Amino acid sequence: MTYQFDFAALLPYWPEFVHGLWLTLQLSAMATVLGFIVGTLCAIGRADGPPAVKWAVAAYVEVIRNTPLLVQIFLVYFGIATLGFRIGANTAAVAALVVNVGAYTCEIVRAGLESVHKAQLEAADCLGLSRVQTYWHVVLRPAVERVYPALTSQYVLLMLASSITSQISAEELTAVANRVQSDTFRSFETYIVVGLLYLLLSFVVRIAFWLVGLGVFVRRRKLGTAL
Incomplete structure (x- = not known):
């Protein structure tokens, strides 16, 4: 038995694939920005917050990192509806992705915060820097720079994981693929195309993070190691 490929079908x-590609990028970008903010705040709270905050952040991180993303998406989508609030599939998808990647970002950034030597904090005190100035110039920026490659990899994985949101009818790339293959009965060709599109997206996202790294981190720009 021989299989005849028919990509012409x-x-x-192609407009639907482009729309799904664009929505995948939108979901990933919003989840990346919001997830970074949530994760960074949680990392600061876990590293230098009161005991209650440290315990709450630790519980959040452990729960999220030890449960499947699909379950988290279902809990957000159906749980919010159960409480009487109606939100769209795309909004629920972004919320679930933010909750998920925020926990992983927290641990990555926390590792960067812990890498800052105490002597640097003492030097900041000697210079009379405020607590906010110390965190921004001495702790946070160097910490994020050190873990930037790990953050980049995590956010690329987030973009790929966004395919799971098709299970709640978010019209991203995988959801489009599911609909196209059901219409054309060309599953093999459809998922080959989608796989190549995700591969292309991965390269585009990595290049985007590389450019961001060059713009934000001066030392990395001089060394040519933005990732």
Whole structure:
């Protein structure tokens, strides 16, 4: 038995693939920005907060890191509806992705915070820097710079994991692929195309983070190691 490939059957659906690609990028970008903010705040709270905050952040991180992303998406999507609030699938997808990646970002950034030597904090005190200035110039920026490659990898994985949001009808790339293959009965060709598109997205996202690293981290720009 020989299988005859027919990619021509997918050509009429290229606008839908482009739309799914664009939505995947939008979901990933929003989840990355918000997840970084949530994760950084949690990392600061866990590293230098009161005991109650440290315990709450630790519980949040452990729960999220030890449960499947799909379950978290279902809890957000159906849980909010159960409480009487109606939100769209895309909004629920972003919220679930933020909750998920925030926990991983917290641990990555916390590792960077712990890498800052105490002598640097003492030097900041001697210079008379305020607590906010110390955190921004002496702790946070160097810490994020050190863990930037790990953050980049995590956010690329986030972009790939966004495919799971198709289970709640978010019209991203995988959801489009599911609909196209059901219409054309060309599952193999459809998922080959989608796999290549995700591969292309991964390269685009990595290049984008590399450019951000060059712009934000001067030392990395001089060394040519933005990732």
